[in-house]
Amino acid sequence: MQIAQVIVDVPTRQTNNPYSYLIPDTLKDQVMVGMRVEVSFGNRKVTGFVVAVTNKSEFDGKLKPIDSLIDLAPVINPELLKLSSWLADQTYSFKISCLQTMLPGGMRTRNQKRLIAKDDVIVQQHPEIFHGHQEIDYNQKRADDKTVATVLKLQRAGQIQVVENLTHHTHPMMLKAYRGEISPATAQSALAKVRKNATCQIKLLDLLMKHPNQTFLQSKLTADGITATTLKTAQQRGWLKKTAVQRVRNPFLRPTKPTAPLQLNADQKRAVDQINTATTQRADQVFLLEGVTGSGKTEVYLQSIAHALALGRTALMLVPEITLTPQIVARIRSRFGDQVAMLHSALSNGERHDEWQRINSGQAKVVVGVRSAIFAPLKNIGLIIIDEEHDSSYKQSDNPRYQTRDVAKWRAGYHHCPVVLGSATPSLESRARAMKGVYQLLTLPHRINRQALPHVSIVDMKEVATKRQGILSDQLIDAISSRLKRREQIILLLNRRGYSSFLMCRDCGYVPKCPNCDISLTVHKDTHTLNCHYCGHKEPIPMVCPNCHSNRIRFYGVGSQQLEEQVKQLFPTARVLRMDVDTTRRKGAHEAIINQFGAHQADILLGTQMIAKGLDFPEVTLVGVLNADSALQFPDFRSSERTFQLLTQVSGRSGRADKVGEVIIQTFNPDHYAIQLAQTQDYERFYATEMRVRHDGKYPPYYFTVKVTGSAANENQTAAEMFGILNFLKDRLSSQAIILGPTPKAITRINNRYYYQIIIKYRKEPQLRSALDQILMDSQKKQRAGLQVAIDNEPLDFM
Numbered sequence: 196m197q198i199a200q201v202i203v204d205v206p207t208r209q210t211n212n213p214y215s216y217l218i219p220d221t222l223k224d225q226v227m228v229g230m231r232v233e234v235s236f237g238n239r240k241v242t243g244f245v246v247a248v249t250n251k252s253e254f255d256g257k258l259k260p261i262d263s264l265i266d267l268a269p270v271i272n273p274e275l276l277k278l279s280s281w282l283a284d285q286t287y288s289f290k291i292s293c294l295q296t297m298l299p300g301g302m303r304t305r306n307q308k309r310l311i312a313k314d315d316v317i318v319q320q321h322p323e324i325f326h327g328h329q330e331i332d333y334n335q336k337r338a339d340d341k342t343v344a345t346v347l348k349l350q351r352a353g354q355i356q357v358v359e360n361l362t363h364h365t366h367p368m369m370l371k372a373y374r375g376e377i378s379p380a381t382a383q384s385a386l387a388k389v390r391k392n393a394t395c396q397i398k399l400l401d402l403l404m405k406h407p408n409q410t411f412l413q414s415k416l417t418a419d420g421i422t423a424t425t426l427k428t429a430q431q432r433g434w435l436k437k438t439a440v441q442r443v444r445n446p447f448l449r450p451t452k453p454t455a456p457l458q459l460n461a462d463q464k465r466a467v468d469q470i471n472t473a474t475t476q477r478a479d480q481v482f483l484l485e486g487v488t489g490s491g492k493t494e495v496y497l498q499s500i501a502h503a504l505a506l507g508r509t510a511l512m513l514v515p516e517i518t519l520t521p522q523i524v525a526r527i528r529s530r531f532g533d534q535v536a537m538l539h540s541a542l543s544n545g546e547r548h549d550e551w552q553r554i555n556s557g558q559a560k561v562v563v564g565v566r567s568a569i570f571a572p573l574k575n576i577g578l579i580i581i582d583e584e585h586d587s588s589y590k591q592s593d594n595p596r597y598q599t600r601d602v603a604k605w606r607a608g609y610h611h612c613p614v615v616l617g618s619a620t621p622s623l624e625s626r627a628r629a630m631k632g633v634y635q636l637l638t639l640p641h642r643i644n645r646q647a648l649p650h651v652s653i654v655d656m657k658e659v660a661t662k663r664q665g666i667l668s669d670q671l672i673d674a675i676s677s678r679l680k681r682r683e684q685i686i687l688l689l690n691r692r693g694y695s696s697f698l699m700c701r702d703c704g705y706v707p708k709c710p711n712c713d714i715s716l717t718v719h720k721d722t723h724t725l726n727c728h729y730c731g732h733k734e735p736i737p738m739v740c741p742n743c744h745s746n747r748i749r750f751y752g753v754g755s756q757q758l759e760e761q762v763k764q765l766f767p768t769a770r771v772l773r774m775d776v777d778t779t780r781r782k783g784a785h786e787a788i789i790n791q792f793g794a795h796q797a798d799i800l801l802g803t804q805m806i807a808k809g810l811d812f813p814e815v816t817l818v819g820v821l822n823a824d825s826a827l828q829f830p831d832f833r834s835s836e837r838t839f840q841l842l843t844q845v846s847g848r849s850g851r852a853d854k855v856g857e858v859i860i861q862t863f864n865p866d867h868y869a870i871q872l873a874q875t876q877d878y879e880r881f882y883a884t885e886m887r888v889r890h891d892g893k894y895p896p897y898y899f900t901v902k903v904t905g906s907a908a909n910e911n912q913t914a915a916e917m918f919g920i921l922n923f924l925k926d927r928l929s930s931q932a933i934i935l936g937p938t939p940k941a942i943t944r945i946n947n948r949y950y951y952q953i954i955i956k957y958r959k960e961p962q963l964r965s966a967l968d969q970i971l972m973d974s975q976k977k978q979r980a981g982l983q984v985a986i987d988n989e990p991l992d993f994m
């Protein structure tokens with residue numbers, strides 16, 4: 196009797212312990228670790244992951260059987276299964292959410308499947324499955340155990356192909372095709388027999404002679420001029436057999452020209468050598484590649500990946516939001532071609548699934564992707580790269596709240612391979628580890644060809660604002676004019692973090708707020724609505740003030756649309772491109788804008804944070820930052836670090852080739868050290884200054900941090916429960932631990948729930964782990980009373 200140990204998906208009764216279910220005898224030896232099943236739990240049906248198959252149970256009572264198998268092959272491999280346990284521990288989350296996180300989006304829900312028989316023999320041998328058809332829709336839930344067992348065996352023997360039928364695909368999954376059934380010799384003799392004017396048949400036989408045993412797409416044959424009649428005749432004569440092939444959705448928009456490795460400069464070579472040595476020696480070393488903007492970090496990645504591939508291993512490279520860096524993707528693909536798989540959020544579920552399949556089957560050797568790609572089922576990894584390692588998108592803000600760098604290090608330990616963390620402005624945590632020798636520091640201190648870093652000047656907007664209204668200072672306007680005259684390109688960054696356009700009555704000061712959340716509504720010009728960015732509430736833009744009926748209710752704040760209008764007014768002949776969430780919603784729009792700008796079909800590219808990273812355009816000689824400090828006021832100890840990183844990144848877009856670059860930063864805080872040091876692009880001094888601030892404030896990297904957030908529908912209840920948690924923590928932790936709060940979060944009410952938080956800062960607290968586990972367990976019991984608790988280990992967001 197076999198028993199499956201299953202981690203079940205029961206949100207209200209979550210547990211990290213598996214439950215035992217009976218495997219019916221008909222499915223003996225068919226149910227494998229890593230497959231999903233459907234089981235009964237209480238009085239409902241839930242899905243679960245099989246984490247072990249055993250022969251007896253510790254559970255004495257009568258076991259329920261598995262209801263159905265969801266997968267025909269494991270979707271979680273042994274490495275990822277092991278990783279899920281570690282991840283659950285690290286992030287104080289449940290194994291089930293870790294396991295689900297590892298699957299690509301489209302696979303998290305139950306999918307229809309299609310079965311395709313390899314040939315007629317299989318169809319005839321198994322009428323109970325195929326009912327005489329070569330291709331059928333298959334529903335495991337409705338199939339009986341015997342059928343499921345047969346299907347599993349056939350699949351493993353390669354007799355049938357299983358295709359996921361994803362709900363979101365827009366194109367047909369299967370393409371009509373024909374397989375050649377005759378040998379070249381047979382084709383030759385058939386050729387001798389056909390009439391001389393049967394050109395179509397001659398063409399086909401020719402094809403079959405040259406490409407024996409091959410499968411041809413019907414569309415390809417038709418394009419070659421082979422008619423439907425000929426195809427019919429060919430089938431009757433046994434030359435061809437009708438079949439179908441899976442359509443692989445290609446996420447790459449256009450083919451790229453192959454490129455050869457560049458001749459490395461001395462700094463690049465030193466970095467590549469050290470990384471390659473670690474790969475060869477199977478050392479799970481972490482490198483911090485600190486290279487100024489335009490120093491050629493990408494080429495270092497490419498040549499290190501090539502080395503891993505040459506050793507027969509695979510490579511994983513993560514980038515911030517991939518849609519933000521189509522240039523990098525193009526560079527990787529032009530070097531490694533079809534071996535590259537891509538995983539990011541702009542893919543459809545179908546595309547993502549296809550890419551995942553290519554990785555899982557070992558076809559793809561290089562994976563490029565965003566955060567979640569760290570769980571790509573690559574085998575035999577030889578190198579993991581995290582580009583722009585300081586980027587906040589590497590931390591997941593929902594359960595499981597993992598930091599990608601930590602997962603990368605775990606996988607590197609498993610595969611015995613190095614990790615490369617690359618940045619021009621490393622996070623303080625990573626740089627501090629490099630100083631302690633935990634990571635090995637590799638530096639690229641110069642730009643390629645020793646091009647100077649751009650000259651940066653600061654404009655004090657306090658002075659400008661008193662003189663007149665407008666977003667652009669005179670200095671920036673002059674600089675733009677001179678570039679336009681010289682036919683050079685310009686990038687304008689509107690820093691919109693914590694900044695949005697809202698409506699305000701100029702007579703009574705009324706600002707429309709969300710009825711469910713403590714936040715003002717944002718103006719959306721395209722839909723003519725006021726939207727809440729937290730709960731999705733929408734309402735029409737009022738024409739008169741709902742409070743005093745004045746019609747002087749107007750916009751506040753600058754959006755990229757307004758900036759675009761102003762720029763066009765000032766420079767009517769300039770060609771302007773705008774890149775923000777509104778202009779990049781459509782698939783491929785982002786890449787189209789970048790390509791257009793790259794081809795110099797526009798003079799000015801303006802936009803939000805999206806334009807700050809990774810772009811490499813030789814003609815750009817001016818970067819303007821319109822409101823450098825909009826993030827500085829945030830009550831978050833990382834706001835200086837983020838401001839410095841953003842300004843350095845965007846400045847780095849200027850003067851990357853042979854022309855000298857200039858940067859103009861407009862700010863209301865010209866004396867702030869983050870802005871001053873961004874002006875000199877002095878990471879070393881910024882690091883030293885910021886480390887002192889962190890030391891004095893007892894912040895990371897000197898202290899570890901944990902955030903405990905609690906929410907309920909009633910504010911008093913939330914506060915009371917959080918004080919209970921505070922007292923519990925005080926009892927369990929040492930006097931060295933610093934416990935802040937509970938305080939209401941910056942936005943206290945979201946969707947009519949009240950949020951409070953506690954921050955714990957500590958250096959060494961052996962009891963912390965068990966205390967937090969206890970809090971989570973207790974909150975599960977209290978959930979019926981409405982309190983929800985979330986724990987964020989090393990949070991990036993402190994508000």
Ligand SMILES: Nc1ncnc2c1ncn2[C@@H]1O[C@H](COP(=O)(O)OP(=O)(O)OP(=O)(O)O)[C@@H](O)[C@H]1O
Nearest residue numbers: 457458459460488489490491492493494643809847
């Ligand atoms: N060894 C080399 N010889 C010639 N050109 C090079 C070399 N290495 C890199 N380059 C070129 O220099 C430019 C800048 O390199 P790259 O974009 O890799 O820098 P980066 O450090 O990744 O920059 P950033 O962090 O600013 O995005 C690119 O156009 C690249 O093709």
Ligand SMILES: [Zn+2]
Nearest residue numbers: 700703740743
């Ligand atoms: Zn009013």
Ligand SMILES: [Zn+2]
Nearest residue numbers: 709712727730
């Ligand atoms: Zn809301």
